[in-house]
Amino acid sequence: MPSLKESAIHYAELGYHVFPLKPHQKIPATRNGFKDASDNPGTVEAWWLQNPDYNIGIATGHGLVVVDIDNHPEKGKDGLHTINEWEKEHGELKPTWTVLTGTGGLHYWYKTDQNYKNIVEILPAVDIRSLGAYVVAPPSIHPNGEPYQWEVLGDPEDTPIAPLEGSALQLVQMTFRKNEQQSSESTYKGLTEIGQGHRQAALMSLIGRLKNMDLTDDAIMAAIRYENDAKCNPPMTEEELQKEIFPFLKRDIIPHSDWTSTVLPVNDLDPSDFPKPVQLSTIWSSPPPLAPVLIEGILRQGHKMIISGPSKAGKSYLLIELAYSIAEGQNWCGCRCTQGKVLYVNMEIENASFYKRVKEVYKAHGMDAGIHPDNIIVWGLRGHSMPITELAPKIIEVAKKEGCIAIIIDPLYKVLKGDENSNSDIAEMSKGFDRIAQETKCSVIYAHHFAKGYAGDKQSIDRGSGAGTFSRDPDAILTMTQLDVDSESATAWRIEYTLREFPNKKSTDMWWVYPIHKLDPTLQNYEVVSQKSVERKNRKKDAEKQIIHDVRDAADTVTKVDDDGGFTTADFIKEYEVYKKVTRPTAEKYLKNAGFIKTTESNGKTGIWHRK
Numbered sequence: 001m002p003s004l005k006e007s008a009i010h011y012a013e014l015g016y017h018v019f020p021l022k023p024h025q026k027i028p029a030t031r032n033g034f035k036d037a038s039d040n041p042g043t044v045e046a047w048w049l050q051n052p053d054y055n056i057g058i059a060t061g062h063g064l065v066v067v068d069i070d071n072h073p074e075k076g077k078d079g080l081h082t083i084n085e086w087e088k089e090h091g092e093l094k095p096t097w098t099v100l101t102g103t104g105g106l107h108y109w110y111k112t113d114q115n116y117k118n119i120v121e122i123l124p125a126v127d128i129r130s131l132g133a134y135v136v137a138p139p140s141i142h143p144n145g146e147p148y149q150w151e152v153l154g155d156p157e158d159t160p161i162a163p164l165e166g167s168a169l170q171l172v173q174m175t176f177r178k179n180e181q182q183s184s185e186s187t188y189k190g191l192t193e194i195g196q197g198h199r200q201a202a203l204m205s206l207i208g209r210l211k212n213m214d215l216t217d218d219a220i221m222a223a224i225r226y227e228n229d230a231k232c233n234p235p236m237t238e239e240e241l242q243k244e245i246f247p248f249l250k251r252d253i254i255p256h257s258d259w260t261s262t263v264l265p266v267n268d269l270d271p272s273d274f275p276k277p278v279q280l281s282t283i284w285s286s287p288p289p290l291a292p293v294l295i296e297g298i299l300r301q302g303h304k305m306i307i308s309g310p311s312k313a314g315k316s317y318l319l320i321e322l323a324y325s326i327a328e329g330q331n332w333c334g335c336r337c338t339q340g341k342v343l344y345v346n347m348e349i350e351n352a353s354f355y356k357r358v359k360e361v362y363k364a365h366g367m368d369a370g371i372h373p374d375n376i377i378v379w380g381l382r383g384h385s386m387p388i389t390e391l392a393p394k395i396i397e398v399a400k401k402e403g404c405i406a407i408i409i410d411p412l413y414k415v416l417k418g419d420e421n422s423n424s425d426i427a428e429m430s431k432g433f434d435r436i437a438q439e440t441k442c443s444v445i446y447a448h449h450f451a452k453g454y455a456g457d458k459q460s461i462d463r464g465s466g467a468g469t470f471s472r473d474p475d476a477i478l479t480m481t482q483l484d485v486d487s488e489s490a491t492a493w494r495i496e497y498t499l500r501e502f503p504n505k506k507s508t509d510m511w512w513v514y515p516i517h518k519l520d521p522t523l524q525n526y527e528v529v530s531q532k533s534v535e536r537k538n539r540k541k542d543a544e545k546q547i548i549h550d551v552r553d554a555a556d557t558v559t560k561v562d563d564d565g566g567f568t569t570a571d572f573i574k575e576y577e578v579y580k581k582v583t584r585p586t587a588e589k590y591l592k593n594a595g596f597i598k599t600t601e602s603n604g605k606t607g608i609w610h611r612k
Contacts, residue, residue: 004052008044011137017059019047021140058136060130061118061131066109069083069125070125071101079123090170096162101142103146106151111164116128199228296336296337302440309480319410319445328371340406343379343407344408344410348382386415407442407443415432476502480495494509509522511523569588572587
């Protein structure tokens, strides 16, 4: 019998998409599971060289459909009986490559040139594995210790794999009928043991069926928790349910047969669609042209940029200023912008208020009437938040139609599905931005907020909140940090740059004076606000308060020279020596700060201090 490695390589040579599973398990051994699957024998060999005991996963779809028949009669799962009864009415499934699973179930492999939906429980204990799923292939070992094996002896190629046609095609094309009468008992029985790769789709499908029964959200959540604990292997955690399953209670439910398109990432491409490797010598003398520059020295068209900063920094206004600068071909943060159309996806601010902000920015730049306001296309999506992977096709359509060179999405959290502290969730969001940039050739620009605490205590690239992917994915990262400057009318800010495409760039200092940011190079001598700077400032304030207290105490006990309580500087210095020695100029400065005023006698003699 061939080894696991030899079998995995052979499957790849036959054109199947292979990836490793953990030894004696059905759990993927790679980060992205079946999305990492490859038909490259070299890639597959490298995986099994890492661990020769890896089980073999085959990503379905890509020309392969598998009818998965589960067999656990003791657990109420008798897929063999189900499929036998179905065949009596619809005809027998055509003989094909057949795998005996470790529990006595069957996998029927069929070839096809179509991609069908992956459907859990198309019949009781019968699933369809197609695009967005995977199966375990021989000679893998089931968690119970039994091997997966081909029903025929020898190489499965001795019996050609059958095309998907006849009764097999009829089975695969079955869908749940939305109006089908179902009791709650049959609904719950519809789900049997659910493996790790199918939990999300199965539980979301159950949500859809329960919503069609007009159950309350609380009742649906209770049912989902029960089914998860009873039948998911392993069960999803409460945190996973809250993040991945329960949000669908607030959405319109997609029919069961369409769940795969929701679960799969927006750019989960067939490997045949991947760009081909390029030998450098073939383009050495004539490399492809670089994308046009959008913001001089900062960003190219088709690249991504994030602006990270705390609240009250005016990030949204800075983005509006950028839209203005692109529309009018003006400078932004001191850098010239290429003139063109920009799509501003406004997902937070009420439309009338947003239009008012844009006009205020134009007016502050001396363009009350505007010159090219037609270059700014505002798409108001307040109240229509959705993950960027779902919004991406719509943005692409609008941007292409309008001929844009830049797309601004504000704010970021409105298009995030999941947890901002999860690298995998942020990576998934980044795929949506990648797709927009690749298909439109537009720069994609968005803003993000700082983590709690003093930003100045961290490296600029680490000041943003959430997962580290925020600071690794964009081509340009602009970090806004407040400067330690005292001002009652404005706040001062420093923009620091982390650039992938361009050389290091000196930071930019500016004032945030509503409604625009104004550059001020004189701010370069100030430091950003940090815990040390705040502590130093607090110590200085405490010291100043203590001095005022001591000055007033000394003034109360100093020798008086008139009936109004006046005293001379010399007498005050003698009295203040109880606290510390001071020079005459310092003593007079302390007295002024403490609220005293000096008057000069008419004969020009020594001045006298009185309270104001």
